[in-house]
Amino acid sequence: MKQFLSFIRKEFCHIFRDVRTMAILLLMPVVLVVLFGYAISTEVRQSPVAVWDQRRDDASARMINRLAASEYFDLRRMIGSTEEADGLFRRGEIRLALIIPPAHVASGMQILSDATDPNEATLLIRYAMATLGPGEANSPAEVSLLYNPQMKGAYNFVPGVMGMILMLICAMMTSVGIVKEKEMGTMEVLLVSPLKPAYIILAKVAPYLLLSMVNIVTIVLLSRFLLDVPVRGSLFGLMALSTVYALVALCLGLLISTLVDTQQAAMLTSGVALMLPVVLLSGMMFPVENMPWPLRLLSEIVPAKWYIAGVKDIMIKGLGFGAIAREMGILALMVAGLAGISVKRFNLRLS
Amino acid sequence: MNDVIIRRITKAYGEVTALRDISLTVSPGELFGLIGPDGAGKTTLFRILTTLILPDSGQATVCGLDTATDLKQIRRRVGYMPGRFSLYQDLSVEENLRFFATVFDTTVEDNYDLIRDIYVHIEPFRHRRAGKLSGGMKQKLALCCALVHRPDVLFLDEPTTGVDPVSRIEFWEMLGRLRRQGITILVSTPYMDEAARCDRIALMYAGQCLTVDTPQAICRSFGKPLYKVCSDRMYALLGDLRAYDGTLSCYAFGDSHHLTLREDRSGDTEALATYLGGKGHTGLRLTPIEAGIEDCFMAQGKEER
Numbered sequence: 001m002k003q004f005l006s007f008i009r010k011e012f013c014h015i016f017r018d019v020r021t022m023a024i025l026l027l028m029p030v031v032l033v034v035l036f037g038y039a040i041s042t043e044v045r046q047s048p049v050a051v052w053d054q055r056r057d058d059a060s061a062r063m064i065n066r067l068a069a070s071e072y073f074d075l076r077r078m079i080g081s082t083e084e085a086d087g088l089f090r091r092g093e094i095r096l097a098l099i100i101p102p103a104h105v106a107s108g109m110q111i112l113s114d115a116t117d118p119n120e121a122t123l124l125i126r127y128a129m130a131t132l133g134p135g136e137a138n139s140p141a142e143v144s145l146l147y148n149p150q151m152k153g154a155y156n157f158v159p160g161v162m163g164m165i166l167m168l169i170c171a172m173m174t175s176v177g178i179v180k181e182k183e184m185g186t187m188e189v190l191l192v193s194p195l196k197p198a199y200i201i202l203a204k205v206a207p208y209l210l211l212s213m214v215n216i217v218t219i220v221l222l223s224r225f226l227l228d229v230p231v232r233g234s235l236f237g238l239m240a241l242s243t244v245y246a247l248v249a250l251c252l253g254l255l256i257s258t259l260v261d262t263q264q265a266a267m268l269t270s271g272v273a274l275m276l277p278v279v280l281l282s283g284m285m286f287p288v289e290n291m292p293w294p295l296r297l298l299s300e301i302v303p304a305k306w307y308i309a310g311v312k313d314i315m316i317k318g319l320g321f322g323a324i325a326r327e328m329g330i331l332a333l334m335v336a337g338l339a340g341i342s343v344k345r346f347n348l349r350l351s
Numbered sequence: 352m353n354d355v356i357i358r359r360i361t362k363a364y365g366e367v368t369a370l371r372d373i374s375l376t377v378s379p380g381e382l383f384g385l386i387g388p389d390g391a392g393k394t395t396l397f398r399i400l401t402t403l404i405l406p407d408s409g410q411a412t413v414c415g416l417d418t419a420t421d422l423k424q425i426r427r428r429v430g431y432m433p434g435r436f437s438l439y440q441d442l443s444v445e446e447n448l449r450f451f452a453t454v455f456d457t458t459v460e461d462n463y464d465l466i467r468d469i470y471v472h473i474e475p476f477r478h479r480r481a482g483k484l485s486g487g488m489k490q491k492l493a494l495c496c497a498l499v500h501r502p503d504v505l506f507l508d509e510p511t512t513g514v515d516p517v518s519r520i521e522f523w524e525m526l527g528r529l530r531r532q533g534i535t536i537l538v539s540t541p542y543m544d545e546a547a548r549c550d551r552i553a554l555m556y557a558g559q560c561l562t563v564d565t566p567q568a569i570c571r572s573f574g575k576p577l578y579k580v581c582s583d584r585m586y587a588l589l590g591d592l593r594a595y596d597g598t599l600s601c602y603a604f605g606d607s608h609h610l611t612l613r614e615d616r617s618g619d620t621e622a623l624a625t626y627l628g629g630k631g632h633t634g635l636r637l638t639p640i641e642a643g644i645e646d647c648f649m650a651q652g653k654e655e656r
Contacts, residue, residue: 349422
C-alpha cells in the first residue's frame with residue numbers, strides 16, 4: 001500500500017511540475033465550453049431579412065413588428081419587388097425574404113431563403129414560422145419543443161464536450177503517461193522491481209481519473225451558470241455515469257499504451273482512433289440516424305455515444321438513475337472487456 | 352555455488368544475432384566485467400539476466416533462481432542500472448531515491464550505510480531535479496537508486512559511458528568498496544582501461560565471448576613480444592608499419608602504435624628500424640611493452656574475424 005501511495009504521489013509530481021500540460025488539462029474544458037457556447041454555434045442570431053409588404057394593414061404590421069423584435073432576425077429593409085429581393089440575396093445582404101401578399105389574394109405568405117447552407121435555411125424558416133405565429137403562416141401542425149423549447153445549441157454540445165474531454169484526458173494522458181515511462185527507460189527499472197504491474201497501471205490511472213472529475217465539475221458549473229444549461233436530473237447519476245465512462249476511456253488509454261512505443265504514436269493513436277469517433281459518430285455534431293448502416297453499426301461501439309445519450313437524459317430531460325441503466329450497463333461491460341484485454345496485454349517483460 | 356550462471360544462451364532480434372551461445376559463471380562477491388564495443392551484446396545479456404527479455408535458447412540463473420520462471424523472486428534480489436539514464440528527470444535527487452526505496456519496500460534510512468559513500472557526493476544537490484545533474488552525478492544517483500534495497504547482485508550496464516574521467520575513476524572506486532561489502536557486481540564497459548579494475552572479465556565481440564579470465568591472466572596470455580612505436584610522422588608511420596613484410600599486426604593506440612612481429616622476424620628490431628629509416632621517418636622510438644587488455648582484445652577479435 002505504501003508502494004502504491006508513493007507511486008501515486010510521484011505521478012502527481014509529474015503532472016504538477018509540467019506546468020504547460022497541467023494548464024492545458026485544466027483550461028481545455030473552459031476553452032471548449034466557451035468556444036462552443038459563443039463562437040462555434042449552430043444557433044442563428046440576428047440574421048438579416050427583407051420584407052415586401054403588399055398587404056399594408058394592421059395584421060401585416062404586427063407580423064413585421066414581431067419579426068423585427070425577434071433576436072433571431074434583423075430587419076434590414078422593406079422592399080418593393082421580388083427582383084429587389086433577388087439582388088439582395090445575390091449580394092449576400094440578406095439570408096431570408098418575406099413576401100406578404102395583398103389581403104384580397106387567397107394564397108399565403110411566401111418565404112424566400114438563401115439556402116446555400118441547408119441547415120441554416122431550415123432553422124431560419126422554422127424560426128420565421130414560429131415567430132410569425134402558426135395561424136398566419138399556415139403551419140399544418142402545432143409544434144411543441146419539450147425539453148429544449150428555445151432550441152439552445154448548448155443543450156446538445158455540453159454533453160458532447162463532456163464526452164470529448166473525458167475521452168481526451170483519460171485516454172490520451174494515460175497512454176502518453178505509460179508510454180513515456182517506456183520511452184524514458186524508467187519502465188525498465190520499474191519492471192526489475194517487486195512492484196506489481198497492477199499497481200503500476202492503477203497508479204498511472206488514478207491521478208487522471210481525479211483530474212477528469214475536476215474537469216467534469218468545471219464543465220457542469222460553467223454550463224449551469226454561463227450557458228444556462230440546467231442539471232434537471234440526479235447529480236449523483238451524472239457523476240456515476242461520468243466515472244464509468246472515464247474508466248472506459250482509461251482502459252482504452254491503457255490498451256493504446258500496450259500497442260505503441262513512443263509518446264507521439266500514443267498521442268496520434270488516441271487522437272485518431274478515439275477523438276474522431278467521439279466527434280463524428282457519437283451524435284454530438286452529426287445525427288447518427290441519417291448515416292448509412294455500417295457507420296450506424298460502428299457508432300454502437302463508440303462509448304461516447306452511450307455516455308452522451310445518458311448525460312442528455314439526466315441533464316436535459318431530468319430523468320433519474322433508472323433511465324440510464326442501459327447506458328451504465330453497456331459502459332460497464334466495455335470497462336470489463338477492455339480492462340481484461342489491456343491487463344492481459346501489459347507486458348511483464350520488455351518487448 | 353555461483354551467483355550468476357549463464358548456460359549456452361542465444362538471442363536474436365530478427366536477422367541480427369545479439370548473443371551466440373554464451374556461457375559464463377560469476378562467483379559470489381565477484382566484480383565481473385563484460386568488456387566489448389557497442390553491439391557486442393552486453394545490454395542484451397543484462398536484460399536476460401534481469402528477467403526483462405527471454406533468450407531464444409539456453410538458460411540463466413541468478414542467485415540460484417531461473418530467469419525465465421522465477422522472475423518475481425529475482426526482481427526482489429537484484430539491482431539494475433540500465434545503460435541509458437533511467438530515473439525521473441522531473442523529480443529531485445532525494446525524491447528519486449525515496450521513490451525507489453519505497454518501490455522496493457524499504458527506506459533510505461534502513462540502508463543508508465550502504466549508499467552513504469556515494470550519496471555524500473550528490474547530497475549537496477538533493478533538491479535539484481535529476482534532469483539538471485551532470486553526467487557523473489546522474490550515474491551516482493542511479494547507482495544509489497539501484498543499491499537502496501541492498502541487492503544481492505548488482506547489474507550495471509555501461510555505468511561510465513558519457514562520464515568525465517575523474518568521475519569514472521571515482522565510480523570504480525565506489526564499485527570496489529561495494530564489492531568489499533559482499534555484493535556481487537556485473538558491470539559492462541566499452542573502455543578497456545577499466546577492465547583492469549575487475550576481478551575477472553569476459554571479452555565480448557559480436558555476440559560472442561572471446562575469453563573469460565582475470566585481467567592479468569588475459570594480458571599474460573598475449574604470448575608475443577609487443578612494441579610501442581612512435582615517430583615524428585605518426586599517420587604515415589601506421590601505413591608503413593602495416594606495409595612492412597615482418598609485421599603481424601599493428602594498431603593505432605592514441606599516442607603510439609602497438610606492433611607485433613611475425614614469429615620468424617621477432618626480435619629483429621634492427622631491420623625494422625632500417626626499413627623505417629629508409630621510409631624517411633625521424634625521431635623513431637621503438638620500445639618493448641607489456642600487453643594490455645585492449646591488445647588482447649584486438650588480437651582475439653582479429654582471430655574471430
